[in-house]
Amino acid sequence: MKAAVIVFPGSNADRDLKVAFENAGFSVDMVWHKDTDLPSGIDMIGIPGGFSFGDYLRCGAIAAQSPITRAVAAHAERGGYVFGVCNGFQVLTETGLLPGALLRNAGLKFICRTTPLRVERTGTPWTEAYGAGAEIDIPISHHDGNYTADADTLDRLEGEGRVAFRYLANPNGSARDIAGIVSGNGRILGMMPHPERAAENAHGNEDGARLFAHLPGALTAA
């Protein structure tokens, strides 16, 4: 299994995502944002956390214009898997690969803490390992994680079972407690919490490891 992790100049959790993919058995290529093509044979794209271009404008807005983003979109259109964490989720909404937007946290402060989540659905490679209704603890670390979309979009996401993770104690004002959503085909996941920071014994919490560990098998089966 091969994964590519996209590196923007302000990405700062790119290595973290690479390590989590590698520990799950992926071989990982780091791909610079100015590149126009992905390495061949990529099964999975990771868009990491960080502040892609400083995020002085809307988070992820400039990253959505980077040369590599077209290749990511093409990969997604071919039915490829894409995983956007934190800033990666923001980039996915800015590129239109996922609906909605991430606003400033309701409390207007950056928040870094471990947060309980409920896994909302099964049937995606991202959530299969947990099972619907499972409760897991995953760290968040963001200033702009307040998910928003118009009521129709939210209803559609709910109706199509595309809410993957929901906060049990909403930290940031997200609409309907949404922490992560998937695309219509279930192959693109965007989430604000960081499963790659709860993926090893040293992190004191391995709830996030299962998400990664399950991916190679799920992708092979698909």
Add this chain to the structure above:
Amino acid sequence: MQEPEITEELIEAHGIRPEEYAEILRILNRAPTFTELGIFSAMWNEHCSYKSSKKWLRTLPTDGPQVICGPGENAGVVDIGDGQAVVFKMESHNHPSYIEPYQGAATGVGGILRDVFTMGARPIAAMNALSFGEKDHPRTRTVVHGVVEGIGGYGNSFGVPTVGGEVRFHPAYNGNCLVNAFAAGLADTDKIFYSAASGVGRPVVYLGAKTGRDGVGGATMASAEFDEGIDEKRPTVQVGDPFTEKRLMEACLELMATGAVISIQDMGAAGLTCSAVEMGDKGGLGVRLDLDRVPVRETAMTAYEMMLSESQERMLMVLDPEKEDVARAVFDKWDLDFAVVGETIDEDRFLIMHGGEVKADLPLRALSGNAPEYDRPWEPCEPPAPLEDVPQVDPVDALRILATSPNYCSRAWVYEQYDSTVMADTENGPGWGAGLVRVHGTGKHLAFTCDVTPRYVRANPEMGGAQAVAEAWRNLCALGAKPLATTDNLNFGNPEKPEIMGQFVGALKGIGRACTALDMPIVSGNVSLYNETDGVPILPTPSIGAVGLIAEGEEPILGRARDGHVALMVGRQGSHLGQSALLYEVFNREDGDAPEVDLDEERRNGEFIRDNRDWIRACTDLSDGGLAMAAFEMAVASGTGVSIDSDDTATLFGEDQGRYLVACNFDAAEALMIAAGRAGVTLTTVGRFTGDDVKFGGSSAPLDELAHAWKGAFAEHFA
């Protein structure tokens, strides 16, 4: 542009004393130009020259087998085995943070991160020691919010985990907050980069952000005459851009890996002036700069402004001329400015050209070598007022007061605004003891702490100085880490007052004595003087940052107490209430002496913890609030009640030194008792972790209720 004439007012406005100006005339054999005067003022001010503190800094222990590079470079370098080094320093950004809290604190973080990656190290951990005025002072809330957001805004974007720190409140900081930023990075011992230039005729290269007028002159920008030449006054506080800093780091580290970098120096205080002089001076070379080539972001900048600008996120390098193209490609990749702005020359000369004119032509060595040095008069501090009677208190009531006070309530409101988990190596973040990160890809761990108890230092500078080091030692040992080395950030009032100088001298004696006794040499640091407002000085606050190592094959002590665990105390029974948290928070008193620090006992007890880590489930040191506060905090962290077999005020709240609280099961407790007997360590059973209450003798309250109050208090005070 015509430079202003040198007048007495102008000299004074630059903070240069008459006798210092006479020395300048002697060195030059002529009057300086305006640009030259600016350069002298930048090099000879307190911040850059350490002219009041040098004499005493030299007395500190700075060497040891683990030390690769001590003070004098951008940061200290300490061996951690296997060809790896930890590179660290702590530095203040006090005055800017009071004037403009967000940007002041943000650029403080930026500056310390730059110091670390300039040495070739990737930053892996940050901490912040913050001192604010009293809660009800009208400016405190604004400063707290701005400083915390500024630290988060910079560090979070840059991508370094903040793993620890301190926050304190005292009226002595009402008009002068302290923001002391610590950063540590990881490097290979054979790839450490220094500032000394070498080789004649080599390109001096400017990297990073463009130069603007921000920070020009800083504190010296005061005279009406010299306002006339400046189109627009800029605030003297610089503005930070963490995104540029992040790219600058990546580009520098990438460039260093190519072998193109001969020497490197970041542009911090006094920007281009300080960095160029430093590189030339250390390398025994001269430097010629052509300011027409400096990337600028404002028009019509003068030589004076460019030489004194403190624009952030800039670097100066001497490059291998054959690798200039490699270097240019790296900086193009990261979209950063790159310009050859000068060269190294084979004479003792600092030559500044601008618009085809010589703007400064100075003997380079004299700029640092002839900087003034003062042996300031000092007088020993008056002995503290003897401790008056301390009434017995209801211990749970007293704990509640402490646990909900601004000084001792939970700091979660602060540290949750800092990313503590980025890099995915954090094993112990802020909130409970020292910070701990694993050394990526190895079985080693590094622990970080910063400590000082300013009330102790004021009461007894020497003992207080030693205590700050001892507490840092304990915090590292409590995690099972071997303390390696120290960085000091010395914040004091006006050194021209003998009593303030007395505090400084005393504190340094204590720090030096403790660092020697505990093998924690000082490898870097920073001095911040003149922290006074309307003649009122801050509490003497020598912040001690320390780093410890847990070697491959050793385990950190990261466990939590469980119901049924025995509570053991290492060290003597509590008795000392002078200058204690209890006195200050419950009785609003600051009398008595600082507690006595016995460095032999500190060493013995700390080594006992490390040597017996396998028996110890959870461990914390005893500091402010004594046994009562330590037991409460361990109970909260563990989610189990605690019962201590005493209700005596001094036993519970005394702040005697050299002590730890340990939790373990009964069998382990027996083993520890035997080991303690052999090691000559005092170890006593003080209670148990059990139930749902915090109990001190006959006084008790539900843990949940106390924990809830402790957690929510900070937001209640300041949100």
